[in-house]
Amino acid sequence: MTSALVPDDQVDGRLTLLDGSKRSRSAIAETGEQSSTTEGTPGRTKFLRRRRDLPANALSIAVPGQGEHVVSYEVAEQMRLLMARSKVERDLQCLAVTSTVAGEGNSYVARSLATVLAHDSGLHVCLLEFNWEEQGAEERANDVDIIGITADGREDTGKRLTMVTSGEVAPLQRSLFATSDSLNDDIEAFRESFDVVILDLPAVASHSGVLALAEYADRYLLVARQGAAPVAQVRAAIEDLGKDYLAGVVLNQVDFDTPKWLMGITGS
């Protein structure tokens, strides 16, 4: 069976890990032995130096090839709200995260959600990132440690998150990729291997194949950055994706300059 997550010349049913080795997905899911924060590696040293700066009650993961992703306490709390409202722990096994236009921060929300979910629930969570627009990106799978600092300054470790990236896909192949049987099989395999699978999809407006990708999920989250996409465009994206499958909207990068006392008066 050809895997959609790896280029044709690398099809071997295994995913390339950060250290260059290849492991089967089930192995990743079951053992979680591969980690981007293995002791003794340069990445580990760099990450430890950063970890000391991690604020209390925040969570952090080392995203392979991209550096540290920190989930602050405030963001983590919003993710917990999101989990409770969307019932992602109980009713949803596969959740897609997308946005109307590019740059609304859906990857940030997806990573944060996956991190908090894996940390808080102890479930096996897989974050499947469709970074097909990222030039030169390779398909890979990594188990990453979730590092937290408790309120009294102690390290909170032991939880892991599996991150799988699709790698770059040529524009003309994206529709085929999105609707291929191999991708369907891959996602089915992830659903069998993990408790929760989160699909980090590109923006709806970026490619028509996103609509097909969203169909692999039970429900989808729409991330809307404050002041980014016009309401009409957001509405159109919801119509395209299907309002019935919408778990809800996450308003991202929200920042108000109105004084709090005035916000109380205006009810905003």
Add this chain to the structure above:
Amino acid sequence: MNFRGFVLRAVDNLFRHKVLYILPVLLFGALGIYMASGVEQYSSRGVVFVQNGSFLSSLTEVRVDGFSYSYPSDLATTELYGLLETESFVKSVLDLSGAKGKMSYPGQPDAEIYEVVRSSIEAIPGGENFVTIAAYSDQPDVARNLSAATIETFIQWQIDADLAQSRSAEQFVEELIVGYRADADVARQNLGDWVRANPGPNIVTDRPIDEQIALRSLEEEITNAEARYSLAVSKGEEARLATAQAESSTRQGFAIVDAPALPDTPENGLIDLLISGVFFGVLGAAMSAAVLAFTSASDTTLRFPSEVEELLGVDLLAVVPKVSPS
């Protein structure tokens, strides 16, 4: 986007870019102060006592209707501003002041000059009978001349209005005098012509009876014409006297208490600077408000959590605060 959304956006935009919106107010205010301080402004004021029941026709009709009452000073002020709207009055002021050359540049249209004059003159009622007439200019002599000319032209206008009837009578009598004088001259000429045409004894009674009748007729014509002429001259003098008396009486109703003086120091007080600064500041605020309204009205994006449900009709699951990139 409804009105509430517009207001919320406007408020948030205002605080988000407060420097951007406050800057025009500060810049325009500073510009106003700079402009007010950069131009020396002189003012010259004269105070006129307006007497109730004077010859000023309008003042004889002081309104007492129910609870309202207009003082003579109020009526005179209103009348002056009304006159300032007319070209003939402003032209008279300008001609009398002799300031046209100093207030205009070569080739400047009269309409523009008149506007400058109008904006330079101010009338302020004070109490029941006093009206202060002030003129402003960057040249002290122009300010004084404008103020004095305005007062004089205003009083003269009142006199002209009051004496119109007297002067009409005077003019009518003058025209009669001219006619009667001509009639008398013609009568004398007729008599001379008849005597030259009918030579004869110098004693009238020595002439034939028909010539005596003709001579007496011509002499009567002369007598009548001269009598009419004398009467007209007398009436003319009476009319002129009446006019002079009326003019004097009108002038008594408008006593100049303080004549405009030549100002020696410019008026650029703190209040003037503040007024100018505030005025320009308000202009800047209006500009900021227009920009704020435009940007808020044209923002059709999701800005507030409540809008997710209001505008999209879907559930809002989380509000992720803005985080700076690590």
